[in-house]
Ligand SMILES: [Mg+2]
């Protein structure tokens with residue numbers, strides 16, 4: 506079996522702007538959680554192409570004290586509900602709740618799952634019998650690309666390619682196979698690059 510691994514924040518759902526910190530970050534409430542346009546359609550497209558779709562996401566919000574476990578569950582339920590409304594579902598979800606500087610002690614771990622490490626992809630491959638060499642990682646961060654490459658997958662960076670990213674990519678072995686400005690484009694890249702691959 507082959508898979509498309511999808512990052513969550515910025516790929517499946519919109520990032521939220523927090524003016525008080527001047528940053529874009531994960532939604533902290535279910536109300537803030539909104540699917541990005543076309544995501545359901547894109548997941549179904551991957552299914553048609555013979556890929557399992559697996560969410561792999563760092564979620565350090567609980568560890569950092571930004572959200573509670575209850576909030577996370579509500580957000581997760583909303584994600585599933587919204588995907589169901591769009592007529593789709595994923596085959597797996599893997600989350601890393603750890604952070605090396607976590608406020609909450611049980612999450613203060615230097616784990617093997619936090620991207621850029623490939624632990625979540627490796628675990629999913631074992632659990633769901635995924636051939637990583639036939640699989641893709643799609644994410645909006647360089648850590649997604651790094652994790653995908655370390656797992657032996659091909660990678661797509663969502664966003665706009667900027668020249669100032671190049672040295673950073675080279676330093677961190679984070680050059681993606683493709684850069685796509687929207688996720689529908691990612692289905693085309695994967696479609697044209699997987700004809701010779703097995704299932
Ligand atoms: Mg992201």
Ligand SMILES: [Zn+2]
Nearest residue numbers: 601603616618
């Ligand atoms: Zn972890």
